Amino acid sequence: MAPEKASVTVTLELEAGNASLMILGKMLGPTGVPPFEVKRRYDTATADRRGEIIPAVITVDARKRWTMRLETPPTASLIRAVLGKPGSPQARHKPVGAISRDDLRRIAVRKLPDLNTDDVAAAMNIVAGTARSMGVRVEE
CATH class of the missing domain: 3.30.1550.10 (Ribosomal protein L11/L12, N-terminal domain)
Structure with a gap:
């Protein structure tokens, strides 16, 4: 066989x-x-x-x-949905907006099943990194 x-x-x-x-x-x-x-x-x-x-x-x-x-939607598309516009073509030089910590937490909780962590704080850091790479600030 x-x-x-x-x-x-x-x-x-x-x-x-x-x-x-x-x-x-x-x-x-x-x-x-x-x-x-x-x-x-x-x-x-x-x-x-x-x-x-x-x-x-x-x-x-x-x-x-x-x-x-x-799977859950891509992190970038969830951030775009909250922000209401696309990310920046030059993230470090031209920020496009900001999202709140509450929005960041909601996105992190939704993405938790697909991330390599079970900790919400760690998931929030991962999502915040994606937001930074898109030119989106996270407000305190």
Whole structure:
């Protein structure tokens, strides 16, 4: 009996409730996973969060069986949603705004399942670092 091939993992950042079939087809085509079925399942699972970007991690085994796991939105998109505008093209030289500690805490708590820490304070530091790299200050 031949050894089983390793599984393939594809991570896609898609719009919640409205996944692009073109992106799905392009990324999943080589894996043999039906993009229409992934779109249907993704759109159903994320319909209540329309407008957000929800990453989906799709794992495909050698027999073309697949599973989908949803993650929390990217930290930068959560900061942009709170700020109401995009980040700065020159973060150190042209700040674009500020977010409060309460907003920082809300984002950190939401991102906690996907971060490599269980401590909210450490998660807040991680989110604050992303905010700094976007040209966003954190108000005390």
